[in-house]
Amino acid sequence: MKKTLVFLLAASISIAYGQDLKWETSLEKALSRAKAEKKIVFVDVWAAWCGPCKRLQKEVFPTSQAQAALSHVIPLSLQTRADDNSETENVWAEKAYSIEAYPTMFFLDENGKQIGERHLGFMTPNDFSIWVTKVADKFKTSSARSKTSKRS
Numbered sequence: 001m002k003k004t005l006v007f008l009l010a011a012s013i014s015i016a017y018g019q020d021l022k023w024e025t026s027l028e029k030a031l032s033r034a035k036a037e038k039k040i041v042f043v044d045v046w047a048a049w050c051g052p053c054k055r056l057q058k059e060v061f062p063t064s065q066a067q068a069a070l071s072h073v074i075p076l077s078l079q080t081r082a083d084d085n086s087e088t089e090n091v092w093a094e095k096a097y098s099i100e101a102y103p104t105m106f107f108l109d110e111n112g113k114q115i116g117e118r119h120l121g122f123m124t125p126n127d128f129s130i131w132v133t134k135v136a137d138k139f140k141t142s143s144a145r146s147k148t149s150k151r152s
Contacts, residue, residue: 005066021067023075025090027112028073030076039106040139042132043074045093047081050102051121063125073107107135115139 024030030041046053060066078090080099094098097106097114106118115137123131 012072017052021070021075023073023077025077025079027076027078027093030074031108033074033123034108037074037075038110039072040110040115041073041076042070042105043078043093043097044079044103044105045078045080045090045097045099046103047085048079049081050082053103056103056128060123060125062146063129065129066132069129069136073132076108077114087111098105107139109139 023098024033024041030043033039034041044053044056046056061070079088079091080091080094081102082088097104101120103122104118107113107116109115116138119131
């Protein structure tokens, strides 16, 4: 009984913090998964000192709405700045993706090309879920169309 309670507690904590969804921290791994799973990549570029970034991580990404939307993409988390604003190993993303504010969120196709519109700043769980789902659905539709046209 004790083991069952510990397992249930661990499972609920995992779900509450969104740990049941695999977030990548490497662009290469994210793109590899995107190709294998035929999904697009959702990119969250953030800084450790950024208040809206922390709010997204605590108040949005763990919600059931966000988790459902993120299940249709490969989530990639790129922290480019530490608490003291020093550069991390992911600082390359600032130049590569013209990052000027945090958080910056956008999508990549399986080849690493930016698609859809980027978003800067905090979003509510509902707005975030609608945005991610809309872009993921659009990608599925355009991907299916291009496969159909190749067969013709």
